[in-house]
Amino acid sequence: MPVVVDPENETLASLLAALPTGAQGVGSVDRMLAWLTQHSDEYVVVLGPHVSLEEAVGVCESLRTTRPTVSVVLVRGTLDTATLTSAMKAGARDVAQTEDLPAVEAAVARAYQLHVALRGPSGAAHVGKVVTVFSPKGGVGKTTMAVNLALALTDRGARKVCLVDLDLAFGDVAITMQLFPTHSIEQAVGAEDSLDVAMLEGLLTRHHESLMVLAAPPHPDVRERVSAQLVTRVLRTLRENYDYIVVDTAPAFDEQTLTALDETDECVIVATLDVPTLKNVKVALETMEMLNIAQDHRHLLLNRADDAVGIGPDKVEAILGMGVAARVESSIDIAAATNSGTPIVLEKPTHQSSTAIRELAAHLAGDSVAAPTSASTPDQTAVETTESDRVARRFRLRR
Template sequence: MPVVVEADQQVAAGLLRSLPSGTQAVPDTERMRAWMAQHPDEYVVVLGPTMPLPDALAACEGLRVTRPAASVVLARAEVSAEVFAQAVAAGAREVIPAGSPEAVSEAAERAYRLFTALRGAAAVGPSEGKVLTVWSPKGGVGKTTMAVNLGLALAEKGARRVCVVDLDLAFGDVAITMQLFPTHSIEHAVGSEDAIDTELLEGLLTRHHDAMMVLAAPSHPDVRDRISATLVSQVIRTLKQTFDYVVVDTAPAFDEQTLTALDETDDIVVVATLDVPTLKNVKVALETLDMLDIASDHRHLLLNRADDEVGISADRVEGILGMRPRARVASSIEIAAATNAGKPIVLRDPHHPTSLAIRELASLLAGQSVGPPAGVSTATRTAPQQRGFRWKRR
């Protein structure tokens, strides 16, 4: 899918409307390079009109060497002969007026045809993303907070295309956690089970300013019963055709919609807190997943609000649940403050031990390094992470 490099969100939104569904938008060339590294078959980069011309020309020159098969389209508020000559000399394939949706769309189509001619149609064939479900049988364990932060860590401000799906259909909090105010939700797909496609779902998504998309839960609890398992399955399967990662936040239940999501998932992140009632519920839930043969080798335990002082050690957790924790997040007032401010902890404080722990989990799930924030040295990351995973023997 195309990638748009544009810092102004409104301008970026205008360009996205002229490009194919699934086009990614990133704010700067640093995120563009991260996106290109993750997507070797990208066929066009659209440089937005607010990008300073020297930066745009430098981007053209860099991509001409590193990604010669990808077309660079420079969109400008005004196209002059001088700008055109400079851009083409730097390696841009086309220079187009930013205010012409037809010009933007046609340039992308030409780039696609050129790419397929150079590398073959198979090079841009469909590929499926990965579905990650964040789940717990007990409410109040911080599941939504972890799901949102995990999604943002994976997105890495545009390096990957990520969608968080709020399947807590009665009391979903993903949108409010990110201070988003959706005009559409999964409710608006009801009745379209046989017509779900990428274009339909694109119209239901809400964009977060850090390059992550959200499919919100319904605004009223009584809608839950109208959302069928078939709809849930079709939504997840369609989203994974467009997104690198689909992060599903579920209800704390074994209802039909949650079971469908679990059945469609590649990996499950099981969230628990260090109290006996929660661990008991998680144990029973894991046994149920075993009976249903759901993701038996792809479950990852995340312990939230996991402090040494509560008296439950790692060995005891493993003894109770039969699985070793993959990530541990200690209690922290900063997490709650970040959530209340609508800026999740991985964005508000990338250096925080919780942010680092979530990025480590994201790297594990992605099977590749999810880069730390700029300026975080190895030493800076290691010390808090070691503190976060220290367990006292009891």
């Protein structure tokens, strides 16, 4: 996919709009270089007009030898002989004017053709991680935590992250981020056997902080038409193109949530320090243990965690039988940030809550920011086994 670099958000958005869905936007050359170190399948870098010519020439000269399959397209406000000469000598594949977006689009298409010719159309499959955020009780701030965790996992554009709202009846991810999606998972209903990356990308909504969102349906009645098979297809398709897929779930073990949990690599369980919630979480953990869900990959996030309520982290750990992975204290700043449409990790990156969430994101990502590549796409036999296991799990749960 293309990587676009420009420090001006408006220009960045304009360039991204002209490029294939899934193109990544970053604000600096440093972020672009960090991105390229983690993604071997990128084929073009588009340097916007607010990247200085000197810096652009340096990028061209560097990538020409270190990443010869990655083309550089230089976008300038005005074109003159000196600029063209410098760019071509440094190794830029194309130069286009800022206002000529069709020319930028054509240059990126040519870069892709060159990439295929140099490397061939086949290559190692990209396999991302699914991080499911779950709580058996509503009102604990699960969606707020999911949104902030997804933003933290992007690492300011260094990772490709998609946030999926699987609270299909009353999902709040879009409104929390003040997004107004034109499509949602509803448009994928019926495409269980044909859904691919290109189709799914067309249903996503871009957040300006390098995050893509698959919104919940606008009406609760759609929930019954979103099958477990479709949820599986969506998550496995997103794995092909994203480093992390963060799933916000409904506060219940419904069919769609159980399917997401079946597909999850890491499960973040959100709880608050009140007896009813802790009771429900304990029952949920016992259920997950029975169904063998996310064994050794469950992480407890305490939200609104104030010692003044009389239940401390030590008591929580004793009640639930698991350690606390992250603790976010009550703060009016979190609510204010959510109401403004700018989540706390963006509004106040040095806030205690932001730090706690970023540390959890770092823990989930591991010491290295590299996306997982060792797993492979399940073959048909593996899929059939998974489906058999899932049926058995449902039967055991219903008993």
